[in-house]
Amino acid sequence: MRKVVCFLGLGGGRLRAALRGMALAAGALALAAATGFAQPLSLDAVLKEALEKNAAYLAAGADRRFAEQSHSSAGVAGYLPRVTANGAYTWSEQDTRQERTGNVVEERDGAQSVSRTAGVNARWTLFEGFAAPLEQKSLRVRRDQARAAEDQAREELLRRAALSWADLARQTRLRAARDTVLSVSEERVRILESRLRSGSAGRPEWLEGQVDRNADRAALVQQDAALLSSRLALGQLLGRGGPVTETPADAGLPAAPLDRLALTAGLEDRQPAVQLAKAERDLASTALWQAAAPWYPRLEANAGYTYSLSNNDAGLVRENRAVGPTAGLQLSVNLFDGELPWRVAGRGRTAVRAAELRLREARTGAEAEVVRAHAAWLAADSAAALEREGLGYARENLDLTMTRWKSGALSYLEARMAQVKYLDAFTRAENAQYDAFRARLDALAAAGRMEQLLAETTSAPAAR
Numbered sequence: 001m002r003k004v005v006c007f008l009g010l011g012g013g014r015l016r017a018a019l020r021g022m023a024l025a026a027g028a029l030a031l032a033a034a035t036g037f038a039q040p041l042s043l044d045a046v047l048k049e050a051l052e053k054n055a056a057y058l059a060a061g062a063d064r065r066f067a068e069q070s071h072s073s074a075g076v077a078g079y080l081p082r083v084t085a086n087g088a089y090t091w092s093e094q095d096t097r098q099e100r101t102g103n104v105v106e107e108r109d110g111a112q113s114v115s116r117t118a119g120v121n122a123r124w125t126l127f128e129g130f131a132a133p134l135e136q137k138s139l140r141v142r143r144d145q146a147r148a149a150e151d152q153a154r155e156e157l158l159r160r161a162a163l164s165w166a167d168l169a170r171q172t173r174l175r176a177a178r179d180t181v182l183s184v185s186e187e188r189v190r191i192l193e194s195r196l197r198s199g200s201a202g203r204p205e206w207l208e209g210q211v212d213r214n215a216d217r218a219a220l221v222q223q224d225a226a227l228l229s230s231r232l233a234l235g236q237l238l239g240r241g242g243p244v245t246e247t248p249a250d251a252g253l254p255a256a257p258l259d260r261l262a263l264t265a266g267l268e269d270r271q272p273a274v275q276l277a278k279a280e281r282d283l284a285s286t287a288l289w290q291a292a293a294p295w296y297p298r299l300e301a302n303a304g305y306t307y308s309l310s311n312n313d314a315g316l317v318r319e320n321r322a323v324g325p326t327a328g329l330q331l332s333v334n335l336f337d338g339e340l341p342w343r344v345a346g347r348g349r350t351a352v353r354a355a356e357l358r359l360r361e362a363r364t365g366a367e368a369e370v371v372r373a374h375a376a377w378l379a380a381d382s383a384a385a386l387e388r389e390g391l392g393y394a395r396e397n398l399d400l401t402m403t404r405w406k407s408g409a410l411s412y413l414e415a416r417m418a419q420v421k422y423l424d425a426f427t428r429a430e431n432a433q434y435d436a437f438r439a440r441l442d443a444l445a446a447a448g449r450m451e452q453l454l455a456e457t458t459s460a461p462a463a464r
Contacts, residue, residue, distance in 0.1 A: 041246035043165050043253075044457040046238065050161040051154070053239030060146075060153035067146035071139040079132050081124035090115045111313040121304035121326075129296030130289070138286045145279035151448075152272035158450040159441045161237050168230040169248035170434045175227050177426050178220045184419060185213040192412070205412045212416055253437045254456040255381075260374045263447035267366055270448030277362035281355040288348030294334050295341050303327040366446065373443040380432070380439040387425070387432040394425035 051057065091114050097107045125132070189209040195201035231243035238244065268274050308322045401418035404410045444450050 040249035041165070041244065042249040042457070043162060044454075046161050046165045046234070047158055047454055047457060049238050050157055054157050054161075054237060055239055057150075057153045057157045060150040064143075064146040064150045067139075067143040071136070071143045081122045083120065083122045085118075085120050087118040088115070089117075108313065113310070113312045115308075115310040117306065117308045119304055119306035121302065121306075124301045125298070126301055127297065127299045129293030129298070131293040134286055134290045134293060138283065138290070141279050141282040141286060145276060145283070148272045148275035148279060152276065155272060155445055155448065155450040157237070158453060159445045161234070162453060163438055163441055164230070164234040164237055165248060166253060166434055166437050168227075168234050168244070170430050171223070171227040171230045172248055174427060174430055175220070175223045177423065178216070178223045181419065181423055182213070182216040182220050185209070185216045188412075188415070189213050191406075200408075201412075208412060208416070253433070254440070254453060255436075256456060258374060258377060258440065258443055260371065263370050263374060263443060263449065264367060267370065267447060268363060271362075271366045271446075272448060274359070274362045274366050277355075277359040281352070281359045284348070284351040284355040288345065288352055291344045291348050292341065294337065298332045298334075300330045300332075301328070302330065369446040370443065373439065373446040377436070377439040377443045380436040384429070384432040384436040387429040391425045391429040394422040398422040 091112070093110055093112050095107075095109045096111045097105065099105050189206070192201055192206045192209045196203065196206050228243060231245075235241075235243045303326065305325045306322070308320070310320045312318060312320075398418045398421070401410060401415055405412070405415035441450075441453070444452055
């Protein structure tokens with residue numbers, strides 16, 4: 001694995017150029033050198049691959065298709081008649097004794113009886129307390145519920161995938177910075193060794209350099225572990241069997257301004273959580289009416305065509321054959337089925353009331369979450385701008401400090417402190433940029449507008 005080396009002994013110009021490249025992380029070559037991978041991975045490609053391969057999102061899509069198919073087929077079935085075909089064949093052999101009028105006794109051993117029946121019957125429920133339309137409405141609400149759940153899974157997947165990609169880019173740049181800092185520490189140790197041999201530096205200063213170099217090595221090892229964790233997390237979201245191997249493309253994160261009024265416009269129709277709460281309310285209301293359906297009269301029509309043939313050796317009628325249609329109407333009323341109807345209706349009204357309260361909470365909570373998330377984004381974005389400005393000051397201070405330390409005007413401790421402060425400023429700037437992007441995603445997710453992120457990344461210019 002190559003290192004991004006900054007040689008202190010070759011002049012301040014190359015040092016300044018290396019530090020600027022480390023702070024901005026603008027070169028794909030520098031990222032590839034730090035990680036050992038060269039193929040770029042854009043945010044747009046990550047979002048599209050996640051939507052194509054993420055198992056949880058694909059499962060939500062399958063649930064939605066199942067609900068749609070159930071509504072289009074099972075929902076109509078209640079309006080249509082049920083048609084059945086039947087047939088039977090029975091045989092028996094019995095010893096019989098029959099005493100008839102006039103004391104006539106007839107006994108027969110081994111009397112056989114054979115019966116054959118076949119027919120087609122249709123039963124059509126004309127009215128059963130609106131059960132069929134209520135079932136269709138229930139299936140329609142479940143279809144809408146499955147669609148809202150798929151939208152919610154899509155929003156969450158886009159947010160997690162974008163955040164994971166941003167974290168991988170951040171960890172990659174931090175890893176490059178740690179590698180450069182280690183290179184600076186190693187070069188400084190070599191300078192101290194040369195000064196120690198010439199007598200211009202003491203052993204305590206050389207020992208401090210060794211301690212700092214080992215600390216930078218340990219920090220680089222820990223950063224490698226954090227980078228691998230980011231690669232594994234993104235690989236899991238993309239439905240891969242292992243970590244991603246590509247390097248994040250050198251493209252800035254979406255940072256278009258967010259208008260709070262635009263985010264809250266049409267919030268109730270866009271926010272999946274509100275749509276799910278609506279579906280729960282509608283399901284509870286439909287279930288209340290379905291509970292009352294059995295107490296309505298039930299009217300059914302039936303029609304059929306039957307063929308029957310029976311032979312009996314021991315009966316008065318040796319053969320009986322019947323062929324022909326049948327038709328009729330049947331009316332039934334449920335008088336009692338073990339529970340009083342008003343108790344069932346009371347439970348249903350309680351469930352509807354609870355669902356309405358949850359819907360009200362979802363509506364107010366969604367609007368409040370948008371306001372909160374937008375304020376958090378404004379604060380995080382302002383903090384990121386301040387951290388970027390502070391990073392520029394720390395970079396300039398480190399450049400001046402290193403130049404003065406090489407000339408012998410400053411102590412080793414002062415040079416080391418400038419290096420530590422610069423690394424801290426670089427880390428804070430990266431973390432602040434990541435936090436601002438996360439706050440932006442939270443605001444879009446709260447408004448149900450993660451599709452805006454997909455549009456921004458699709459229309460963004462390709463990485464240089």
